[in-house]
Amino acid sequence: MIDFETSPERYHHWKLTVDDAVATLAMDVAEDVTLAEGYKLKLNSYDLGVDIELADAVERLRFEHPEVRAVVVTSLKPRIFCAGANIYMLGGSTHAHKVNFCKFTNETRCGIEDASRNSNQRYIAALNGTASGGGYELAIACEEIYLVDDGNAAVSLPEVPLLGVLPGTGGLTRLVDKRKIRRDRADVFSTLAEGLKARRAKEWGVIDGHFPTSKFDEAIAERAREISTATGRERGSAQGIKLNPLQVEAIADGREYQHVSLKLDRAQRSADLTVRAPQNPQPTDAHEIQNLGDAWWPLAAFRELDNALLHLRANEPEIGLVCLRTTGDAENVLAVDRVLTTQRNHWLIRETLLLMARVLRRLDLTAKSFFALIEPGSCFAGSLLELALAADRTYMLNDSAQPIEIATSELNAGALPMSNGLTRLQSRFLAEPEQVEAVLQIARFDTEAADEAGLVTAAPDDLD
Numbered sequence: 011m012i013d014f015e016t017s018p019e020r021y022h023h024w025k026l027t028v029d030d031a032v033a034t035l036a037m038d039v040a041e042d043v044t045l046a047e048g049y050k051l052k053l054n055s056y057d058l059g060v061d062i063e064l065a066d067a068v069e070r071l072r073f074e075h076p077e078v079r080a081v082v083v084t085s086l087k088p089r090i091f092c093a094g095a096n097i098y099m100l101g102g103s104t105h106a107h108k109v110n111f112c113k114f115t116n117e118t119r120c121g122i123e124d125a126s127r128n129s130n131q132r133y134i135a136a137l138n139g140t141a142s143g144g145g146y147e148l149a150i151a152c153e154e155i156y157l158v159d160d161g162n163a164a165v166s167l168p169e170v171p172l173l174g175v176l177p178g179t180g181g182l183t184r185l186v187d188k189r190k191i192r193r194d195r196a197d198v199f200s201t202l203a204e205g206l207k208a209r210r211a212k213e214w215g216v217i218d219g220h221f222p223t224s225k226f227d228e229a230i231a232e233r234a235r236e237i238s239t240a241t242g243r244e245r246g247s248a249q250g251i252k253l254n255p256l257q258v259e260a261i262a263d264g265r266e267y268q269h270v271s272l273k274l275d276r277a278q279r280s281a282d283l284t285v286r287a288p289q290n291p292q293p294t295d296a297h298e299i300q301n302l303g304d305a306w307w308p309l310a311a312f313r314e315l316d317n318a319l320l321h322l323r324a325n326e327p328e329i330g331l332v333c334l335r336t337t338g339d340a341e342n343v344l345a346v347d348r349v350l351t352t353q354r355n356h357w358l359i360r361e362t363l364l365l366m367a368r369v370l371r372r373l374d375l376t377a378k379s380f381f382a383l384i385e386p387g388s389c390f391a392g393s394l395l396e397l398a399l400a401a402d403r404t405y406m407l408n409d410s411a412q413p414i415e416i417a418t419s420e421l422n423a424g425a426l427p428m429s430n431g432l433t434r435l436q437s438r439f440l441a442e443p444e445q446v447e448a449v450l451q452i453a454r455f456d457t458e459a460a461d462e463a464g465l466v467t468a469a470p471d472d473l474d
Contacts, residue, residue: 012045012058012324014317015255016066023051023060025086026067031079031238032231033131035067038086049098053090056144057099058111058324065118069253069365072129073304076248076357080237081125082230083152084136089162091135094143106327109377114320115144116179117372119151120429126153128364132237136230137217142166142205146216147181150189156230159208159220166205191215248357251303256317265318269311272318280331283318285311285397287338287389292346296356299349308346308393309362316369319376334382334401340391340417347392347419354425366393367426373400374428381405384457384466386412392419396426399434403467408457416465417454439464 018026022043025036037060041050045059071078085091095115100108125131135141135149137157146165149155157163167181182200185191191199195214199206208220221229259266264273264281271284288307293299299306304313322329353359373380382398384390384406390398395416398404407414424433439445442464449463461469 014062014320021063024063028075032234033078033081035083036086048102049096053093054087055093055096057096061115061118068121072361073253074250076250078131080234081131081133082136082234085138089139091137091139091141092145094145110323122151139163147179150184155217157208157217157220158226160223164205164207165211167200168203253304267314270314270318279328281329282333284335288342294349296353300358312366312369319372331379334380334397336389336394337387338389340389343389343391343394344419347421351420363425370396370426371429391417393421406457406460406466406469408469408471415454415456418450
């Protein structure tokens, strides 16, 4: 079983250090520490285990070290930054594992970009040696890329002459759309097994600069200091919170968390994934929320939901249908949403919102069928309504003896965007954009109103 829970003291492949406002993520892959047998992670090549640690480090920097403004990503191995995804690992993997590996890797890189864009933590790729394939894809997820000019180091994306597959983690897309590289040059770049060395790489724009070996470390340190002292948000003086290990009970037919339950029916190839609303009113003051730390309901619940989704992806490939359910008091969910909306300028509340958005995007991109079941006792309201909006189908019971409601909140209006930049309501009503505002204004819907508004796929009664 693949475990997505880790922490810096358990890392095998990365060294995370924090010096005031500058953090360093140094890649030092242990060749023999692999997720499966049959390959070695030579030349800082990586498998899913390497990326699980990277994803954990990126998340911890956002929550545990809000004072950090610049993050330097580099290598501790001489003359090599990263050789990319391990080819022997890919050759011995099932198709499903390869798909989920590429998906998780790209989501991790999207998380790096999200931190640079929204958390005032700017990532710098310090390539002290060659970066090829997925190694360059990791670099291009950073905001700035600097390559050592030692006459040997190069950057390359050799998909055509070597592996012969499309880049799985967004390399060509970022090359053209993010770095604005001319398409003809991007085409040539992807066919060059040897890649581009420093001077030509800078000329083409695939790196931001280069320094000789004797000045490389000093130049990177100076650039990190410049970024860390630039004017930013209030995060610089904030005190971080610790992300403690999730409390999860793994049983034969599922996993039980504090706020989330995952129950498996392997014979039917289905699962029930339930999110529970907070049982008690949550704090409304940012100082109290900070003191509560990772026990605050939206942060705790969505971290658990994220772990459950990753478990389903990696460890339960035969599960084809996931039924999404919610239980609890919808008013408690809406009260939390109001705090998230009105106090989102506080760094911790903002980071929690950003994490919720990333988890929901992970759900959007999980290759299983999701059906939302809205029934008595459900609390599909506000942020939890996004689960139903993300589902492939939504069924809401129509029972006059047990009235059921769903509700929107301000969070449904844009705080939790999809990967396409739209809200889930906007994506739902592409042909009727005016319906989005109408739904947000009405706010509460019983079964018949939800069906009429187009918010559910079907509204069966108890006989159905």
